[in-house]
Amino acid sequence: MPISFVSANPPPSVGNNVWNIGGLGAGGSGTILITVRVNGGATLNNVVTVGSAQTSLVTASATTTVIALPAFNLTKSDNPDPVLVGDNLVYNITYRNTGAGGSGSIAVTVRVNGGAPLVNQAHIGCDGGSHWHHRREQPGVHCLAHL
Numbered sequence: 403m404p405i406s407f408v409s410a411n412p413p414p415s416v417g418n419n420v421w422n423i424g425g426l427g428a429g430g431s432g433t434i435l436i437t438v439r440v441n442g443g444a445t446l447n448n449v450v451t452v453g454s455a456q457t458s459l460v461t462a463s464a465t466t467t468v469i470a471l472p473a474f475n476l477t478k479s480d481n482p483d484p485v486l487v488g489d490n491l492v493y494n495i496t497y498r499n500t501g502a503g504g505s506g507s508i509a510v511t512v513r514v515n516g517g518a519p520l521v522n523q524a525h526i527g528c529d530g531g532s533h534w535h536h537r538r539e540q541p542g543v544h545c546l547a548h549l
Contacts, residue, residue, distance in 0.1 A: 404443030404468070410436045442502070443468050470503030 407418040412434065415422040421434055440446070446466040453459040475498045485491045493512070499505060 403441060404446055405438040405440055408437040408439050410434060440468055442470070471501050472499045472503050472505035473501030474498070474505075475500055 410418070410421075412421070414420055423432060426432070444467070446468060447463065448466070449461060449463045451459045451461050475496075477496045479494045481492050481494065482489070483491075493514075495510065495512070497508070497510060
């Protein structure tokens with residue numbers, strides 16, 4: 403489901419989508435506030451109707467565009483620490499898209515003390531230096547680079 407019901411004020415009379423209002427005098431009005439959680443979908447179409455035994459149905463609608471954005475987490479660790487002069491130091495970089503949408507053309511750039519050369523690289527899509535490019539990172543996917 404693209405949405406899930408969270409709450410409504412006043413609460414529904416039946417299920418989570420029917421309000422039995424009762425009588426409404428001339429000039430009367432009311433408001434129903436509905437909160438839903440958006441779970442996905444590119445467009446949400448919401449239609450509401452009101453009617454009574456004395457009237458035909460009246461319909462209103464709202465269309466909402468859903469934007470799914472990426473959200474990145476990035477961690478970096480080193481091993482060993484401390485390191486002896488002449489020994490290798492391994493940087494472990496992990497990046498993850500925890501957002502609801504994918505992201506294209508991700509670039510990870512590593513700078514060590516202003517551009518010190520990297521000795522060995524195990525990675526995805528390296529351009530030959532300290533830049534990594536990954537074409538599309540989907541939500542929930544993570545990658546790891548060892549330097």
